[in-house]
Amino acid sequence: MIGDFLIYTTHLNHTPEYHRSVIVRTNGAVVPIECWYFRKGNVSSDPIKPAWIPLSSTKSGEGHLSFSLCLMNGDWLTERTSTVYYLGELIHIEASVSMTNHMPLKLYIDHCVATLNVGKDSTLRYSIIDHNVCLLESKAEDxxxxxxxxxxxxxxxxxxxxxxxxxxxxxDCSLIFITCHLKVAPVDQRDSRNKACTFQKVQNVWTPLEESSIDSCACCHVGNCGAHKGVVSEAGLKWEGEASIGPLLILDTDVTKLATESLNEAEQRMQERSPGGVESEVVLIVALTVIAVSVISASLLALFLYRKHKQTRVNQ
Known part of the structure; x- marks a missing residue:
């Protein structure tokens, strides 16, 4: 597909038979054939009654959908390369879909789970998003x-x-995987199954991400926004898929404190040993160095003058 056209291309191959002759009067040929059709045009006609749906209602909705998850930096402009996080930080996650040659659709996250192993079927699992885009994790007190x-x-x-x-x-490993079930829906289709809701603890209410009726998030309270239904287009194509990220390494901030504790203790001992702190100890070392250099220089100069004086007396 290019723009508004659906292109069909084939080749006709001609291979002559020579019938064991010692002479050749013709050669082979390849004839390319290319047909251009308007993607949104109706190809049916009165004499022909095709069994297929007209081109305008099928090809306009077809295209390759590719769902993905990626880690982002805090500016939401660049992708994060590190997968190491510390408790107290935020993981910035971007869900996206590639909609090449597709009618306008809007992305939603049906549900997400965190697991210890790859895949959502792990025994130990924690629901992050559920009930058709209700961010359950936002309801936790901390x-x-x-x-x-x-x-x-x-x-x-x-x-x-x-x-x-x-x-x-x-x-003990502190590794987690995150798997999400993503889906798309027509832009104007906003209901209890197509929304993005966060729980506001102060107001004790679920609020939608976008300016729309707050009733679309009411089902998050009861934990039932309708049974999941496979999202299928008019052409029979599924508008949903799964994507994963991980493993993410989660570290406790107390562990990092142990790495710097010995350095801090050494510095503290140095300050206690010197009344004026580290700066006073440095000044003392510099002063002793200067005195030592002066004494050595004076000794060398005295030795030089003594030998010169002795040599002068011998010559006389």
């Missing part, structure tokens, strides 16, 4: 997780959310 509105609201192919760093209790 969590600052929230959906983030993109700078450009016209970016329908992206959805951002901040996730407060955590790890599983009793997990």
């Amino acid at each position: 969590s600052f997780s929230t959906f983030v509105l993109p700078r450009d609201e016209r970016e329908l192919d992206k959805l951002w959310f901040d996730l407060d760093v955590f790890h599983f209790l009793g997990d």
Whole structure:
């Protein structure tokens, strides 16, 4: 597909038979054939009654959908290269979909889970998002997780959310994987299954990411926004898929303190040993060095003068 055209290309191959002759009067040939059709044109006609749906209603909705998750830096402009996080930080996650040659669609996150192993079917799992885009993790008392509105609201192919760093209790490795089920829907289709809701602890209410009716998030309170239904287009194509990130290494901030504690203790001992602190000790060392150099220089000069004087008396 190029622009508004669907292009069909084939080749006719001609291979002559020589019938064991010692002479050749013709040669082979390849004839290229290329047909251009308007993607949104109706190819049906009165004499022909095709069994297929007209081109305007099928090809306009077809295209390759590629879902992905990636880690972002705090400015939401560049992708984060490190997968190491510390407790107390936020994980900036961008969900996106590639919609080449596709009608305008809007991205949603149906549900997300954190696991110890690759895949959402791990035994130990924690639901981050559920009930058709309800950010359950934002309801935790010590969590600052929230959906983030993109700078450009016209970016329908992206959805951002901040996730407060955590790890599983009793997990020595502190590694987590995050798997999300993503989907797209027509832009004008906004209901309890197509929204992005965050829990506001102060107001004790679920609020949508965008300016719309707050009723779309009411189902998050009861934990039931309708059974999941596979999102299928008119052409029978599924508008959903899964994406994962990980492993993410989660470190406790107390561990990093142990690495710098010995250095701090050494500096403190140096300050205690010198009444004036580190600066006084440095000044004392410099002063002793200067005195030592002066004494050595004076000794060498005296020795030189003594030998010169002795040599002069011998010559006389």
